[in-house]
Amino acid sequence: MKRIKTIIASSLMLLYATSAFADTQTTKYLIFVENGKQAGEQIVQRDDQGLTKVRFIFKDNGRGPELNEEFRLGADGLPKEYKVTGNSTFGAVVNESYQRVGDQAEWKSTSEQGKQTVKGSALYIPLNSSFAIGSLSITALEKSADKRLTLLPSGTLSQSKIGELEVRNGDKKQTVQLLAQTGIGLSPSFVWATTGADPRLFAVVIPGYMKMVEEGWQANGEAMANFQKAAESKVLLERAKTLQHPLPGLTVIRNARIFDSDRAQLKAASDVYVLRGRITAILPAGSPVRGAVAEIDAQGKILLPGLFDMHGHVGRWDGGLNIAAGVTSVRDMGNDNAQMQLLLNEIGKGDLLGPQIVPAGFLEGESPYSANNGFVIKNLAEAKNAIDWYAQHGYPQLKIYNSFPKEILKETVAYAHTRGLRVSGHIPVGLRAFEALDAGYDEIQHINQVMLNFLATPKTDTRTLDRFILPSEKTVDIDFNSKPVKDFIARLKAKQIAIDPTLATFSFLRQKDGTINQPFAAIADHMPPDVRRGFSVGTMKIADDATHQRYEKSYAKMIDFVGRLYKAGVPIVAGTDELTGFTLHSELALLVKAGLSPAQALQVATRNGAIYTRTQNERGSISVGKLADLVLVDGDPTKNIEDIRKISAVITRGYLMYPREIHQSMGIKPFVDQQPTLKQLQAVSASNPIGMNEGAMQRFFGAAKHD
Template identity: 25%
Template sequence: MSVNVLRKICGISLLGIGFTLSSSPYCEVLQFKNVNVITMEQEQVLDGYQVIVNNGVITAIKPDSEAAPENIDRVIDAKGYYMLPGLSDTHFHQHGGDYHEYQLQFKSLIANGVTNVRSMAEWSEQDTIAIRYSADANKILAPYYYTTGPQLAHYNMKNPQDAINMVRFHKDRGYDFIKVHGDFDTETYFTLLREAEREGIPVTGHAQRKQPLEYSLRMYGLAHMEELVVVLSDEENLKIVDLDPETAKSIAQQVKDSGIFISPTLSIIAGIQNYTDDAKFEKMKAKEASKYISWKEYERFTNPENQTYYSPFFRTEKVLKYVDDLIKANTILTKYLNDAGVPLLVGTDNYGFQITGFSIHDELQLMHEAGMSNYDVLKAATINSARFLKRQSTAGTISVGKEAEFILLSENPLSDIKNTKSIQGVMLRNQYFDRAGLDAMLDEVLKARQAEFEDAAQAASKKAQQ
């Protein structure tokens, strides 16, 4: 089929060949010229290559010295840049209940190189199935979007019949995942796993903290490293297990043998200490990324009367020690699990000052500081996440035949993981956004957040005058 014919049909669903073309008015053929390609197929950099993108799919990766196709519509000079597969946040929380708020979050994600997210709970004011549809149909600008239904806990799943009903509900709605968030009796928990397996819905989330570790390892994925730590610890008395090398190695092997995916989600727990120390708290609020926080999250996480990490409970001596020990155990176990070959993911749990989009870079940094190589950290954010989301055929590496879903960086992330922040461009859903386009997204987010704070201040002033 000729390029001209493709342009004419671009934007309609080609059900017969199994994919949907971009909603762009026509399908450009792009040449990313003289770029350093980190394919993530192995730990190497292809220096000075060209990548050809036709209709949102990578059709060629070859040295820049070789002849380019004749039908190039646009040349993007990427000299000195590093091309890396788009990043995935497998522990993303969708805030708010309207599309204006969703778009602000999505733009913050894309501007930070995040091209895949898994929403880890659907709240009562949301319809994440509708959000996923809008994203897939290119009705809104969004990363590839994966859904989890309402999180399951004691209030909505009390017995085996509830478990059966919940799986049916997830199946009927079409959620991609089921999220466990509470402890259940064994019969209810086992019923959930059996019914979900029968219906083909992966079960992920939190561990069964009062049951043997093996029970939790029957799930498809765990959303926090501390879930492993707490199962092995004395949570009731706030005492963390002593992870000596022999114990940590044994646990890592058990986890590896189970085949489960683990998202360390280190930064949300490590960040607790920023709320319990006044100097660190002020420093956290002054961070560049913090200016993108929404008013609702700011108000919630800076009011000590709310049940957040800023509450007095977290400043008690016993809890301070517990959190410190938990952070250390998370760090130790992350290294041992990675060394054992456990498939690790990247997740941020973006609450409070875990700013949507920006926080993924903090997570990558902490995973590296835990003892993972830069390449292994990037694997967690790309290849492993693609397989977890069942996108390994179309995403996770820069390879011919896969979707053009990547970021351009001005610095090499294999040399320093902090370089994932040096984003100069993002390719997503058959659209290329240069640095100016990404800055425009962030500017829109910033202005919206500033308006929220101004509205809140005006409302408070009016209330004080009454």
């Protein structure tokens, strides 16, 4: 699943940590996923020589980091010596160290090394860590006069208090505080800390996903989550008010070259009228403007239907990145059910900046490797109850996951079809893709799941990292011209089974530590330094150059295979399962690399998205009566797919939004220099229903008298 589900090994682990500088020498923290299952722990020990040791483990969905840390503090309470070893979420080797002597700081990891002269206090942020560093930042920031802390290699961290909550552990009680930290990543990070002169980390809560709480106090997790959701809502509502510009009434987008997603070609320049979130008219460019109260001059730029990301796992802070990428619809492929209902409600009311969500219900079986979203079931009766819940809540699709019991797959799929749901997913352990087709699948997620059809055996445990390692090692050896491969492609075509390859996501299979992950090369220089730094951290364990070359060739063949599928008539959809927004553009670039024309790739991201979310009656093309989900682009992405990154304006849900504004609010260098303005026209009144100016009205009525 998307890296938001593995952030403990990457971005969020950079934000927080757990020290345990209470009176005891050992402090233990327990980590629970949303359904209450314990998925990890962190144990912090400090000896009387000032050495702190941390043992951290987190396992969800058959993967997760295992780390060992050691550090000593300087006089300022921040590490002067630090070392972490172990393995990251997907098995990459972690070996990172930092040392500061006087004003000289040095660091080294498997992907980078550097040195810097530092004056005053500064906190080094490891590329992979437990929650053992950020807790120190809480104390340091509390003691700082301006609540700011210099970060290494770059950046500044700041902290503000949101509120307090009383928590209980039996007869014990204490007051903890919710803090917001900014300066790392693309959104604020919320952390629970103790109060007093030397606050430290008490808990980390990611609503809808996980809670890490000091042992003994875990019963307070739900109360903290609810408090945090309410606090986040206030911040997110203000953000939505600032960045969503309501269209004032009938608005005309003048002189826009419309992308015809049905034919994958550009139309002649047109004027597009929008009212109450829908397209009301499309006229030749330069036609008389009647009744409009506002206009946007497109200046001959290309107007696309809103893009679809067909493989998201939406969070409340993702919306701006999606909108700025021109993504007006996201098919969510697995989420906490309560969190998804919250998102749908907030976006529907305009309280949350974000795209429209098409939710897919998540269905998993119980095992030590289970993902813990949606419903985790044991038998057919529970599977049917889950499907009923999804159908009653308007979900058009079901996603089945790795640990789902294969014995009930066919009956489960059949029942989902009777309730009107499409069925897709990973291939349950013990089966291969062709057997999922036998069971009635309508779609398959991820290129590795497709490749495993030719590589897995009944003994392959595809719930483990083998589902990534095996395709990396063996795809290079598959003969795409062999009869089994051709027969499988023919069957996909005959059944019109959609494939959601998420090629950009699986670039991590071939990324060598210390080199930039290619899907992010085009955006790296636009990102804040700490985010850019993360693009060069390898994910897979790649032992040597020979292995790297083999993985490179396997990944290249995966791209080629998607092109073969498309040319054979197998439906392709464009999904990401990675960094929100930006990854969709990279996915389209990889589709072009696979052999599609840029216009065909855009068609996949628009028309196909609507077809396979069953929303084609209102989305996927620019047509009268459909939703006004519109994306104005500089350049010509029908010729150069990289121009899709140059989005100057987005309209959806009756709002106008500017990617430039959104990116600047997140510390991202914009991809366009100018944004179109919304020009107010003369107000329309009952005596002037067609919106003529005064001179025109006089000429018109004067002429009428002479007639």
